[in-house]
Structure formats: C-alpha cells, structure tokens
Amino acid sequence: MFKRSVTQTIEVTNSTGLHARPCLAIVNTVRRFQSEVSIRKDSETVDASEILQLMSLGAAQGTKLVVTATGRDAQKVMVALTNLFADHFGLG
C-alpha cells in the first residue's frame, strides 16, 4: 500500500505551552485521520495519538517540535495539526 510521509517543524506559540488541554486537542485531531503521527522534541519522540506520551513531552512556549505523519492522509493531518497549533488549540 502506498504510504506518504510528511515532516514539518511546528513551534509551540501559546503562552502555557503543550499542557493538558492542547495535548487532548492534538490526540483528537490525529485520531480523526488514518495516518500515524509522531512528534519529536530534541531526542524524545512520542506517538501523537497517545495522550500519556504527549503529556510527558513538556513542551513550553517557543519549543520547536518535529511532526512526522505517515500514511495515506499524511498531508491532511499535517494541515490540520498546523492549523491547530496556529489557532492555539482552540483555547482562545
């Protein structure tokens, strides 16, 4: 099966960083798509569909995260995630 892989660096811009509610927003977004998404901060890589792993990342404001989506709808999930980060996770 044809699988695409898309990688993009996204900066955490909201003042409180990647805390509890943004993590849930990311998980909910990723689970809407079929692609597998991983997020890397420095040397630590986590599965973006697992809230336990995401919450352990502790990404503060200004942190640059390397997001990699692999799957048929990789491009779509990447667009959705980019919009989510830009929209401050819909929290304000």
Add this chain to the structure above:
Amino acid sequence: MLQVARLVDNAITRNVDADGNVFVYVNPGEAERRYLADNYKLDEHTLNSALDPDEQARLEFEPEHVAMIFKRPHNYSSEDEFVFRVTSAGLFLFQDKLIIVLSESVPMFEGKVFARISSFQDLVLKIIYSSIAHFVGHLKVINAVSESLEDQINTSMQNKYLLNLFSLEKSLVYFLNAINSNAKLIERLKLSAAKIGFSQDNIEFIDDLLIENSQCYEQAAIYSNILASMMDARASIVSNNLNWLMKTLTIITIAIMLPTFVVSVFSMNVEFPGRTHPHMFWIVMAMACVSVFIVRMVWLWKRW
C-alpha cells in the same frame, strides 16, 4: 508581574501602556502587594487568599470594592505526574476598574466569550465562566488519560499505572471541592446582584453560570465514582497479570528441572547398568524428553 488592559466600547484591549482600567497581577511580589493594599485598600487577608490554592471561593464586600475569590484549575505541567491541581484567583471589582490577582500566568480575555464585554460586572462573570470552561476541559483530559491508563493496565504488571489512576482520583476530589466552592460564590453573586450592580442580562448570565457549573460538578462526580468503583478491579487485573507471569515462569522451571534431574542422575560418577551401552547417550536424552512429555501430560490432566 503586571499586565494592563482597557475595557472601552464593549471591547477589551490588552497590553495598553496608559489609561488602563483592568489590571492583572500575576503572582505579585511583596512591593506589588503593598501597593495594592495601600493604594486600592485591598484587604491583605483577601489578597493572600487570592494566591492561596487551598482557599475557598467567597464574596466579600469592602467600602470601595467587591472582592471575589474563585477557584480555577492549576496549569498542568509534565512534572505533575497526573495530579491535576486547583488554585485560587481574586477579582476586585471597583466602580471604574477591575483588579485581577492570579498566582500563575494564564491567557486572559481570550476566546469568543470575551468578544463583547458590556461592563466590568460582565467581565467578572465571563472570567468565572472561562474558569468553569477550563475545569470542563481538564475533566475531558482526565477522562482521556484514565482511558489510556486502563489500556496500559490490561497488560501491565507494574503498580505505576495504578498509582497514576490514584493520582487522577485525587485530582477529581480537588476538582469536586473547587467546583462546589465556585457554586457557592455564583449563588452569592446572584443573591447580591443589586448590590454589585448586575444588569438583567448579567443576572440571566449568572443563571447560565449556575447551570454550567452544576453540569461540570456532575461530570466530575461521575468520573470520580467510575474511577473509585473500578479501582479494586484494576488492582486485581495487575495482580492477575503478575500471577500469569509467575505461572509461565513456573512451567518453564519445571520443564527444565526434570530433564536436568534425569541427565544429572546418569552423570554420577558411579557404576550403573548399561553404562557402556553404545547408545546410552541417546537413551538418556530420550528419557529426558519423556520426562518433559510427562510434565506436559500431568499439566494438561490437572488443568493447571
């Protein structure tokens, strides 16, 4: 740290340099507290209450202002290890200004709810509303974390995930107490509506706040009950997983022990019949294999 905003023409403008009428003090230092007490006649005890996470929500009337202490969720960080805490915040409503005292930095005046603000009273209610929404948001996170932990527990033999669930249960107790405390404040706001200067629209919004807060409380209570009632079952699952591991290890130990015994008997440095038999090595090996087979048969027969 002081952030100044201005409420004018039904809109709030953040980060203004002059003519501000909404002052947000984040974790004020000693000098700032002294300034607030001296210049705005804020009661020192009430000011400290706004920064004390264990303080209950309440409403107090002072000669020149109304002081409100309310509860809001503490910003979660990865060091919190799944303990979602609550903290306090203070709103000091004057005729011509509003002073907000927070113990930690949170995004203020963000979201659709702050798009139109008719008065300081309206702003106060919307800040309390955003706190309730924050609680609801954290409850959703607690539920998602709880589901994820349950998945881990099903295959786990460690106490780690169980302890994380205990942390969530503790968090929900904090939340229930805080939300209940906020309910008391909102009820008092409604009772003192005329004294505080709430308009008819404001009073209707207070009714909405009461409903939202009550739904938030029920949601927290349901999650808390589910977590508490299933905790013993989950502890049993972890224990059972460990038992299965021990059973598997025992099977492996016994399966290895018997052929080892057979081989070791024939390895003794004494004379026994057939020692010089040309196929004795393979006979011993066969006996070792048969012993494994016998163990397996007994295992199946006993249904261990």
